[in-house]
Amino acid sequence: MSAITFQGQSEQHIIEGCILGDRKFQSILYNLLSPKMFAVCLRYAADYNSAQDLLQEGFIKVFKNIEKFRGEGSFEGWVRRIFVNTAIEHYRKQVNLYALHDSDVKSYEYYEQNALESLKHEDILKLIQQLSYGYRTVFNLYVIEGYSHKEIGEKLGISEGTSKSQLARARYLLQKMITENNEIAKHSNNS
Template sequence: MVEQSKAGNQNAQYQLYGLYVDAMFNVAMRLLTIREDAEDVLQESFVEAFKKLDTFRFESTFGAWLKRIVINRSINHLKAKRLLLSSLENEGEPAEEEETELVPDFEIEKIKMGLGQLPEGYKQIITLYLIEGYDHVEIGQILGISTSTSKSQYHRAKKKLVQIVNEL
């Protein structure tokens, strides 16, 4: 299907879209938490993927390649939103945190509330590491930080999340 899509077959592109749209929407929602933002990023991601399909080299699965596009677009969206909010508020305070989901080792609702109280950077690291399954080298590349910064931020975020969940 990917080869047919590369050749411009719109039916094959539509089939690829159908196969991946739900999973990629979930990825965007976990990072953005606002449905409309996730839908916008999802649409932009598929447009970018189909425009750049000739750069896909089968070094990974199509799904992994597409997921990377969705995550990068989501992070860029968050950065742009944060810049817009800080310029509007003129104080540079981080944007208000939203709820997100995590694997169910603790009570799901407590974790959602705890994640909602984490600073944006901590929430991104936890989402990318625990939920999306990226390692610290990949997280460093995605966020433009060093591997050691990713590791230390993850450990701080995890410690803070456990503290918040235990207080709830």
């Protein structure tokens, strides 16, 4: 367990306070982890308001199940997994993912790495939110969270091939959007 401290309180002390249901320690933990977890929620959610709902639902799950944390690994990683699972459960019943035939699509042919580097974090986040649920979820799980296609398939209830095709399609669409956004920015600067 990482020995992080916040407002003079050690992580273990904060966790023990949250287990006892002390509202003060719960507030400390929220202030410590909410920016990171809200970024996660924004990636999985379609918009800002949905991300707020995910944040609330995720923290309630954390506070209710915090006594189940065994101290194995990072506490922040444990909380992050809860938020990711919450986001997946939130959208699982809404959309049925299906396998794409063009799973061998690799990348957008006009994509340039410089176009991505010119974008800010908020811009990239907005582009990710524009993806559909399936593409967005598989892309987040594979690229940002580091899950394998097998694990993604188990979490989402899909096959590995479907996860791969969804990821390839999500990557292609993102590169296309980044390229188009970069060209629009170039035209606006020239004019």
